[in-house]
Structures are given as C-alpha cells and as structure tokens.
Amino acid sequence: MVLQINPTKQEPIVTWEKLPSDFILPDDPVENIQQPPLAAALTDALGSNDRIQPEMLIASNFAIAATVNQKTVVKAPDWMYVPRILLLPEGVIRRSYTPSVEGDRIAIAMEFLSETDAGEYSVRAKYPYGKLYCYEQIWQIPTYVIFDPYEPDLEVRCLQENQYVLQSPTAEGRYWIPEINLFLGIWYGTRLGATMHWLRWWDAAGNLLLWSSEQSELERQRAEQERQRAEQERQRAEQERQRAESAIGQLESERRRSEALAAKLRELGIDPNA
Numbered sequence: 001m002v003l004q005i006n007p008t009k010q011e012p013i014v015t016w017e018k019l020p021s022d023f024i025l026p027d028d029p030v031e032n033i034q035q036p037p038l039a040a041a042l043t044d045a046l047g048s049n050d051r052i053q054p055e056m057l058i059a060s061n062f063a064i065a066a067t068v069n070q071k072t073v074v075k076a077p078d079w080m081y082v083p084r085i086l087l088l089p090e091g092v093i094r095r096s097y098t099p100s101v102e103g104d105r106i107a108i109a110m111e112f113l114s115e116t117d118a119g120e121y122s123v124r125a126k127y128p129y130g131k132l133y134c135y136e137q138i139w140q141i142p143t144y145v146i147f148d149p150y151e152p153d154l155e156v157r158c159l160q161e162n163q164y165v166l167q168s169p170t171a172e173g174r175y176w177i178p179e180i181n182l183f184l185g186i187w188y189g190t191r192l193g194a195t196m197h198w199l200r201w202w203d204a205a206g207n208l209l210l211w212s213s214e215q216s217e218l219e220r221q222r223a224e225q226e227r228q229r230a231e232q233e234r235q236r237a238e239q240e241r242q243r244a245e246s247a248i249g250q251l252e253s254e255r256r257r258s259e260a261l262a263a264k265l266r267e268l269g270i271d272p273n274a
Helices: 037-048 130-139 212-267
Strands: 057-059 063-070 071-075 078-080 108-112 143-148 153-160 164-166 174-178 182-191 194-202
Touching: 037 078, 037 108, 037 194, 037 212, 071 130, 071 143, 130 143, 130 164, 153 174, 153 182
Parallel strands: 108 143
Antiparallel strands: 057 078, 063 071, 078 108, 143 153, 153 164, 174 182, 182 194
C-alpha cells in the first residue's frame, strides 16, 4: 500500500516593489481591434463629465506589477482605474504601476475578449499566473469586468471574502460599480464612425454619461436652436415693425384725406369745424 499525501496549497508571498527603470515591459500586439476604442470611450465619458481628478490613474493596456514568490509578475488590463496615486515629479513619465508603494490598490480592471483567446478566465496558480487568478488573489482588485463585444456579453465579478462572485445585472442590464459610483452596461451605436456594441456609464439616476462628441453635438444642436429662436424673434420684431409702419401709413393717409376734405369744404365756404 502506497500512502499518498496531497501537497498543502501554499499561499503566494506577495511583495510590492517598483519595477526597475530598465525593466523590459511586455509589448504584445492588441488581439482585438475594438479594444483601443472601447477603452478610450470609457475614459472619454468620465473626462467629459468632470469625473477624472489629477490624483486618479485611468489607463488602458498599462502594466501593473507585483513580486510573487520573488518573481516579477506583470499584467496589463485593457482598462483600469485607481482612485488615488502618488503624483510623480514634473517631467517624469509613469511606465507602470505598483500598488501600495505608488498609491491605492487597483479598484477596477477590465478585459475585452478577442475571438481566439480566453486567457481572461485563467485561474492558473503558477507562474506566470492567469489573469483572473492575478486580479483576484495577487492584486485583489475589487471589481473585475470581462466584456465580449462579439456576443455581446458583459460579466462583472466583485471580490467577496477574497474570491470573485459573479454579479447579476439590473432590469436594464446594467451593473452597479461601487468603486466609481456608476452603472456599467452595453450600448449599441456609433462613435467616431465605428458602429458596434460599446460599454457605457450611467449615473445613479439612470442618466447616460455622454461622450465628448455627443456633448459637442448636443451643444451644436442647442446653439442651432438658439439661433433659430433668435431668427424667429427677429422675424417677429420685423413683422411688428412692418405692421406699425403700415398703421402709421394708414393714419397718415387718413390725416391727408381729412386735410384735403377740410380744404375743399373751406373752398366752398363751409367751415369744416362747425
């Protein structure tokens, strides 16, 4: 009889160390051409609604780092949000982000699925570690979003007792993201010439956060409406002026007729005022 002993699962030893300046960051190609515009649209809506502050870090395909069991681990979410970071001196460029030593932990990480890979669901607990495992166990990111623009399908996982729990959407198909106090959902339409399924933000009252292009169009429409109202007012004023001039003309005609009649009566020896 052979006694089998199951190995005890060891928790990863995580330390926080900034990447050295000469660290070579991964330069993997973008697997989904929709990833850059999806990320840009999310950030654009926050910026155009004054929801981005200097102390925040909002980035796409940006390296986040940790040291796990003395090995450097780097991932690059398609979109990420950190509420507060330590600001760098002027002129210094941030190449990566390490929580704890550079600011708050990452609050939201998003991944946009490609047609050929599903590494966003990987729970590989060995180096180089799967994305889901990293976000859940190493960085312990409170909200992890996976979006498949091809289906489309949106999944939101929230960290509860150190484990991700899949969330349920509202009746409108949206998810409340507490770290940013906004709803997240899928919206179909056109932005910058691309018609597809987008991720959009809604506030607590259910109002859609407009992109800068939408706000510009809205302002243009408002300006056009104001121009049309001003033109209508000008036309009304012109019509009133013309009516007034017409009335004055009629009064003047009546006055001349009265004077002519009075003159004729006087010629006949009749006092017009008698």
